[in-house]
Amino acid sequence: MNASPEVALRVSALSKSFGRVTALDGLDLTVTTGEVHGFLGPNGSGKTTTIRILLGLLRADSGTVSMLGGDPWRDAVDLHARLAYVPGDVTLWPGVTGGEVIDLLGRMRGRPDRRRRDDLLEMFDLDPSRKARTYSKGNRQKVALIAALASDVELLLLDEPTSGLDPLMESVFQQCIQEVRKQGRTVLLSSHILAEAEALCDRVSIIRRGRTVETGTLAELRHLTRTSITVETRDPITGVETMPGVHDAVLETRHARFDVDTAQLEAVVCRLAPLGVRSLTSTPPTLEEMFLRHYGADPADGGAGGAS
């Protein structure tokens, strides 16, 4: 296992199609050891497909994947000893109890930790003696989470691990992940819950239609989006609407409202200053707006934001 120790997993130019459906179309993803990496994207963008390839369940059409220094397809069994997985669609055997599922998966992974298991059962408030068919959606999710968190592994692959959990359990989950981070373990976390991504992730990758559109810390990503400006001036405003990076401008002689790419903010403010600014309000993008923009618009054409 000879890859740089810094990189827990590296995916480049990964493609995968199912018949005529292209699920992944040149996806890149790098996760450094010890970080919690958010893996975000709209429904059907290819998150689950990527994780299944990382598990060696699906075979990539092209591209390279290396994880924990190995090849997920070739070295699947050895790598699986070092990782734990929570599937996006948790289905349990209806006649088997939650406790049995946790034990079975723990034993199959190797080195089950009985103490940790019991602690987690308590933290997540799960009754392990019920048959899986009687669990609610959230309780099924807890079974999969506990099975993954109870194991002492280097890498956690979590596909929407908190879907169906109530807010109390969500916070328990966040505690657990913080603890995992402290221990220097690596997490790839696919999620639709932005607050969760913001609270947990060191870096995020946003993918769309099987391609990575952004990667970075949340602060970096914020920088890439737009700020809304409302301004009133002494002199009439001219030419602002044609400046690069300005969108959706509404002009009324001495009053203007527009959105501006955060990178172009400085240039626009310089242009306004000589006009004698009477009042100016600027609204930084909320996380939601930021995601809506990335999820909804095609980044290549730099077009108007918002979900369409």
Add this chain to the structure above:
Amino acid sequence: MTGTLGLLRFMLRRERRGLPWWLLGVALLWLTQSGQSQNLYGTPEDLAELRSTAEGNAAVVVMNGPARLLDSIGGEIVFEMFGFVAVVLALMNIFMVGRQTRGDEETGRAELIRSARVGRRAPLAAALALAGAADLAAGVIVCAVVVATGLPVGSSVLLGAATAVVPATFAALTAVTAQLFESARSVYGSAAALLGGAFALRAAGDAGSGALSWLSPIGWGQRIYPYVADRWWPLLLPLAAIAVLTTMAVALLDRRDFGHGLVAPRPGRPVASAAFSNAYGLAWRLQRTALTGWLAGLVLLGLAYGSMGDSMQQYVDDHPEIAEFLPGGAARVLDSYLALTIALSALIASAYGVSSVLRTRGEETSGHAESVLATRTSRLRWLAGHLSVTLAGTTLALVAIGLGEGVAYALSVSDATQVPRVVGAALAYLPAVWSVAAVGVLAMGWLPRAAAAAGWTVVGYCAIVSLFGDSFDLPGWTRAASPFDHTPQVPLDALDAAPLVVLTLITGALLAAGYAGLRRRDIGY
């Protein structure tokens, strides 16, 4: 009760794929039985002879019903068919009512329905109406079929009424168990166990004084004695039972919460047992219930076949002209009979083998395999775990057939050495049964989505070749494609090891090829 009619229409739509087959199957059973019996026992002397043989053979009475039915040819047909068809139709009722009530509640589909303008009792009412309509259809069809084969109309109407009412009792019974248990499986299981009990009471009663038969809905139906005494009043018993059970079901329904049962489910193990720790433990745990069911069914089938052996011998002794048609001639009537029945049972064992392979495939499509294969369990180990059940399970299935048939036959001729002989004969089919299952594994490896179609096609093909190969004069190559055709028909033929070794090698090759496919393909599709 609001919305019952709409629900009924919806349920009919959902049942339209299965229901016609049940009805068609029942019609065919009566049609063939009626034709066959009228040919075999056309004269009163033949019937009288049959009756004296049957009365002397408890096993025949236990399997069929009261010997009094043998007083007329119509009664003879009822004797052979009614109990069996009643069980088949009762199972249809149990599954239909269970699926449409508790089954829907368990999957959550009912929640969606109940949130619409549908009353609390509507799903139960619609399910019972559906079952009632199906039973009525079955009654009309059976009546029409037997009248068409020349039996008197009046008695046939009584037979039709019994055919409708007896199984309907089990619909009402399932309506009750559906209120008691939370899981659909317990609902089916408890109703099927009661059906088994009803059959056992009838069997014990008919073999003894007859009193116990009056505790069984199947016994009630037979005591109408259609074509013999034509009594109508025993019909009142199942009707009363239906009324009582339905009232009970409604009362229980009103006393329980949606999604819950009146019997709290037993808590399971909070910690897995030591055996439940790898692919093998998992596969056996998942498949053991189905395997037990198949084994029980095959033992019963074997007992039924075995108990008839001795009467078969007597019958041929009395009618030497029949022996000409038997492959071994008069001297080897019993060996031909044993060989034939074992071959038929082995086909059923191969159906079990395919169902077990498809259970493995089901693990994949349901997403369960994904969790397992994301651990240190390799694809080979996962497959091996499930295959261990398939291969050992089919072996046990053949042993079950051999034991059932061997023990029943040994008892009827008082010769214990028949037991190992018949078990051995059944086990001769092991390579053939394995090879059929292995075709399923091959399909699972390379054409996973077609695995079910491929597996059942092979079973169907082998069945057609075995059952009709001679009568339809199929060309040689079509027969050679069936592994059953290469298995020596022990005990009629001598045991020849060579084809068995070849079949085992082919099985090994198919399994290896199947694994090669599984290894290189995507999991879950």
